[in-house]
Amino acid sequence: xxxxxxxxxxxxxxxxxxxxxxxxxxxxxxxxxxxxxxxxxxxxxxxxxxxxxxxxxxxxxxxxxxxxxxxxxxxxxxxxxxxxxxxxxxxxxxxxxxxxxxxxxxxxxxxxxxxxxxxxxxxxxxxxxxxxxxxxxxxxxxxxxxxxxxxxxxxxxxxxxxxxxxxxxxxxxxxxxxxxxxxxxxxxxxxxxxxxxxxxxxxxxxxxxxxxxxxxxxxxxxxxxxxxxxxxxxxxxxxxxxxxxxxxxxxxxxxxxxxxxxxxxxxxxxxxxxxxxxxxxxxxxxxxxxxxxxxxxxxxxxxxxxxxxxxxxxxxxxxxxxxxxxxxxxxxxxxxxxxxxxxxxxxxxxxxxxxxxxxxxxxxxxxxxxxxxxxxxxxxxxxxxxxxxxxxxxxxxxxxxxxxxxxxxx
Amino acid sequence: xxxxxxxxxxxxxxxxxxxxxxxxxxxxxxxxxxxxxxxxxxxxxxxxxxxxxxxxxxxxxxxxxxxxxxxxxxxxxxxxxxxxxxxxxxxxxxxxxxxxxxxxxxxxxxxxxxxxxxxxxxxxxxxxxxxxxxxxxxxxxxxxxxxxxxxxxxxxxxxxxxxxxxxxxxxxxxxxxxxxxxxxxxxxxxxxxxxxxxxxxxxxxxxxxxxxxxxxxxxxxxxxxxxxxxxxxxxxxxxxxxxxxxxxxxxxxxxx
Numbered sequence: 001x002x003x004x005x006x007x008x009x010x011x012x013x014x015x016x017x018x019x020x021x022x023x024x025x026x027x028x029x030x031x032x033x034x035x036x037x038x039x040x041x042x043x044x045x046x047x048x049x050x051x052x053x054x055x056x057x058x059x060x061x062x063x064x065x066x067x068x069x070x071x072x073x074x075x076x077x078x079x080x081x082x083x084x085x086x087x088x089x090x091x092x093x094x095x096x097x098x099x100x101x102x103x104x105x106x107x108x109x110x111x112x113x114x115x116x117x118x119x120x121x122x123x124x125x126x127x128x129x130x131x132x133x134x135x136x137x138x139x140x141x142x143x144x145x146x147x148x149x150x151x152x153x154x155x156x157x158x159x160x161x162x163x164x165x166x167x168x169x170x171x172x173x174x175x176x177x178x179x180x181x182x183x184x185x186x187x188x189x190x191x192x193x194x195x196x197x198x199x200x201x202x203x204x205x206x207x208x209x210x211x212x213x214x215x216x217x218x219x220x221x222x223x224x225x226x227x228x229x230x231x232x233x234x235x236x237x238x239x240x241x242x243x244x245x246x247x248x249x250x251x252x253x254x255x256x257x258x259x260x261x262x263x264x265x266x267x268x269x270x271x272x273x274x275x276x277x278x279x280x281x282x283x284x285x286x287x288x289x290x291x292x293x294x295x296x297x298x299x300x301x302x303x304x305x306x307x308x309x310x311x312x313x314x315x316x317x318x319x320x321x322x323x324x325x326x327x328x329x330x331x332x333x334x335x336x337x338x339x340x341x342x343x344x345x346x347x348x349x350x351x352x353x354x355x356x357x358x359x360x361x362x363x364x365x366x367x368x369x370x371x372x373x374x375x376x377x378x379x380x381x382x383x384x385x386x387x388x389x390x391x392x393x394x395x396x397x398x399x400x401x402x403x404x405x406x407x408x409x410x
Numbered sequence: 411x412x413x414x415x416x417x418x419x420x421x422x423x424x425x426x427x428x429x430x431x432x433x434x435x436x437x438x439x440x441x442x443x444x445x446x447x448x449x450x451x452x453x454x455x456x457x458x459x460x461x462x463x464x465x466x467x468x469x470x471x472x473x474x475x476x477x478x479x480x481x482x483x484x485x486x487x488x489x490x491x492x493x494x495x496x497x498x499x500x501x502x503x504x505x506x507x508x509x510x511x512x513x514x515x516x517x518x519x520x521x522x523x524x525x526x527x528x529x530x531x532x533x534x535x536x537x538x539x540x541x542x543x544x545x546x547x548x549x550x551x552x553x554x555x556x557x558x559x560x561x562x563x564x565x566x567x568x569x570x571x572x573x574x575x576x577x578x579x580x581x582x583x584x585x586x587x588x589x590x591x592x593x594x595x596x597x598x599x600x601x602x603x604x605x606x607x608x609x610x611x612x613x614x615x616x617x618x619x620x621x622x623x624x625x626x627x628x629x630x631x632x633x634x635x636x637x638x639x640x641x642x643x644x645x646x647x648x649x650x651x652x653x654x655x656x657x658x659x660x661x662x663x664x665x666x
Contacts, residue, residue, distance in 0.1 A: 017473070020469045020473075023465070023469075024462065024465060024466055024469070027458075027461065027462045027465060028462055030458070031456070031458035031459050031461070031462055327485040327486065328485065329480060329485065330476055330479035330480055330484060330485055330489055330492075331485070332489040332490075332493070333472075333475065333476040333479050333489050333492060333493070334476065336472070336489075336493050336496070337472045337473065337476055340468065340469070340472050340496070340500070341469065344465055344468065344469065348461065348465055351457075351458065351461045352458060352461075
């Protein structure tokens with residue numbers, strides 16, 4: 001029993017120290033001054049926007065795309081995956097007005113989902129780079145330029161990853177928390193990993209990639225629901241780099257209701273469980289720096305979850321006098337430090353974004369006890385669905401599209 | 411509002427220091443040392459780097475306390491004291507960071523306001539001569555207008571002689587500018603003085619003869635109050651064709 005507890009303790013300690021170092025490195029990366037880059041010539045870029053019934057948001061998205069300011073050749077492709085609402089009508093109206101915006105109707109096919117649509121997009125473009133934006137995204141005018149400049153000046157770069165900001169953060173407490181989570185885990189931790197280990201990971205949107213590299217790798221895995229995480233590991237295993245560019249910003253919508261949030265996160269977590277399965281089945285995923293991504297995936301989605309389950313069992317058991325715990329470590333201090341590091345990350349992200357406000361700090365202070373605990377519940381739910389559908393019933397798990405909400409001004 | 415916020419922060423900082431007295435011996439001296447060290451570092455860095463310093467201190471101190479608890483076998487209620495000590499230091503450092511940030515923001519704002527005032531100011535407060543940006547702006551406009559009318563203009567550069575004692579230069583400059591302003595045509599010619607030793611006079615619609623008349627008149631007026639037989643300034647003059655280029659040459663000379 002004591003050995004199990006000791007292992008749990010060591011694991012949590014290691015995670016805590018590692019994430020503390022990562023936080024400090026991330027804060028350092030974001031605080032240091034970035035030198036502006038200017039290229040002599042700018043390569044051609046295609047923007048790919050997969051869309052399925054996006055009439056609520058697509059007009060605003062295409063407005064933002066029309067405003068993109070890029071010194072080289074830029075084409076924007078709206079990849080319509082069989083929409084039955086006004087998405088085609090809106091897309092075609094933009095195609096008529098702007099020479100660089102193209103409406104493309106993607107032929108029907110299986111399995112449904114973003115990866116298949118992106119693969120179709122890749123088959124029709126001829127540019128050096130392509131950039132993916134989700135259908136609810138509104139990039140800032142210079143977002144593409146910043147990504148290309150970084151990708152072109154970083155040796156061995158397969159592309160570059162930008163920053164995803166939440167446009168409806170002020171809607172309610174849930175969107176406030178999602179926005180904060182993105183600030184930390186989508187940017188601060190990314191920045192830390194890039195600063196310390198020269199590792200970046202694709203975010204699914206606002207990400208630039210070299211077309212020839214992705215073609216060589218066999219394009220997107222059409223069965224991957226977390227296609228960005230899966231592609232990140234494949235790229236890193238081949239020795240490619242994905243630099244992080246905080247200056248390249250896009251604004252996207254996050255779920256405004258718990259129901260939509262659960263649906264979205266369940267899809268993400270199922271995608272990550274699929275990736276976990278791939279890690280066990282392929283040695284390719286452990287090559288070079290991909291080892292780091294894989295070990296992180298394993299620690300978060302397997303070890304962390306299993307040890308947390310053990311920890312909860314011990315806790316409940318000791319409440320009912322099933323165990324007689326003998327403390328041989330300052331458990332309370334360890335828990336307290338978990339809270340400090342987690343909250344430190346959140347507040348650090350707010351400071352680096354210069355968006356400090358009493359409300360945001362209060363949200364950061366309570367997130368450990370509320371939002372963070374949802375992860376455990378959602379991971380449990382996703383694991384049950386995954387085992388039931390993929391292992392017991394042997395079905396292909398379908399892409400579950402996130403519901404959109406009417407946009408408000410940024 | 412800003413003042414209130416600063417007072418509140420100072421109050422919070424004071425309270426966190428006061429509460430140190432409630433902790434067991436040893437904590438207070440550690441806290442004072444850490445806070446002072448952080449304060450000294452914060453004076454030299456930007457707000458974002460200062461936050462990195464604060465966050466590093468908070469995390470390292472927390473891990474230090476945890477290791478201390480492990481070494482000293484503090485596995486039960488004793489941990490609450492350590493948590494309280496950590497919370498006090500965290501509150502103290504964060505409020506100090508905010509105070510330093512606010513004070514630095516004030517200094518920065520003041521600097522940028524001074525720069526803006528410098529740009530917006532039309533006249534030198536003491537001498538009533540035009541400020542340099544205003545001189546350039548008006549000069550360039552007049553130059554374009556003269557070109558259209560096929561007129562000529564002169565720029566006279568006065569540079570104080572080395573023989574003039576340093577102690578008297580400021581007063582002499584003040585009087586000299588005043589005399590220039592009374593000698594040239596009001597609302598027509600321009601006068602500026604970018605440094606203690608230099609004065610520029612822009613004469614529009616004037617040739618070399620007109621320039622000589624102005625200089626003679628200036629000498630006569632100066633003699634009424636100044637004892638120098640010769641004019642205490644070196645004189646160089648230029649025909650105005652490209653004012654910007656001429657002034658850039660002066661800037662270059664000054665820089666060299």
